[in-house]
Amino acid sequence: MSVRKLTKGQQAVLEVLVHSHRPLSAQDIYLELRGTEQEVGLATVYRSLEALHGGGRVQIIDVRDNQAHYLIGKASHSQHHLICLNCKRVVPLDHCPVGDLEKHLSQDHEFQIEYHVLDFYGTCGDCRQVVGV
Incomplete structure (x- = not known):
C-alpha cells in the first residue's frame, strides 16, 4: 500500500x-x-x-x-464473506474454508493460484425474522 x-x-x-x-x-x-x-x-x-x-x-x-x-480494507486471499441479498450486510468469515482445495488444485494442475474469491449469498437472520421465514 x-x-x-x-x-x-x-x-x-x-x-x-x-x-x-x-x-x-x-x-x-x-x-x-x-x-x-x-x-x-x-x-x-x-x-x-x-x-x-x-x-x-x-x-x-x-x-x-x-x-x-x-x-x-484490502481484499485478502483469505477474506471471504456471507452477503445478505436483502439488506446488503456483509459478514467476513474468519478463516478460508477452501485453503486445502486451493493447494490441491495448484499441485494437481501445476497452476500458480494468485488469489480466489469465495462469497456466499443468502438472507441474514435479521431479514429472515422480518419476513417471518
Missing part, C-alpha cells in the same frame, strides 16, 4: 466508508456527501474509489445488484 497523501475527495470518501456498517456504492457515497462541507461530484467519488482500491485501502464487494460496492 502506498504511503502517499490522500486528496480531499479521497479523504471524504474514505470517511463515509469508515462510518458505514454496510458496503456502499459510488452513488451511495455521493448521496452521503451531498449537502455536506465535504461535498464532491460523482466523478470525483468514482476516481477516489479507484485510487483507494488501487492503493489497497478499500475492497470491492459484489452484492448482486449490478453495482460495485466498497468496504474499508
Whole structure:
C-alpha cells in the first residue's frame, strides 16, 4: 500500500466508508456527501474509489445488484464473506474454508493460484425474522 497523501475527495470518501456498517456504492457515497462541507461530484467519488482500491485501502464487494460496492480494507486471499441479498450486510468469515482445495488444485494442475474469491449469498437472520421465514 502506498504511503502517499490522500486528496480531499479521497479523504471524504474514505470517511463515509469508515462510518458505514454496510458496503456502499459510488452513488451511495455521493448521496452521503451531498449537502455536506465535504461535498464532491460523482466523478470525483468514482476516481477516489479507484485510487483507494488501487492503493489497497478499500475492497470491492459484489452484492448482486449490478453495482460495485466498497468496504474499508484490502481484499485478502483469505477474506471471504456471507452477503445478505436483502439488506446488503456483509459478514467476513474468519478463516478460508477452501485453503486445502486451493493447494490441491495448484499441485494437481501445476497452476500458480494468485488469489480466489469465495462469497456466499443468502438472507441474514435479521431479514429472515422480518419476513417471518
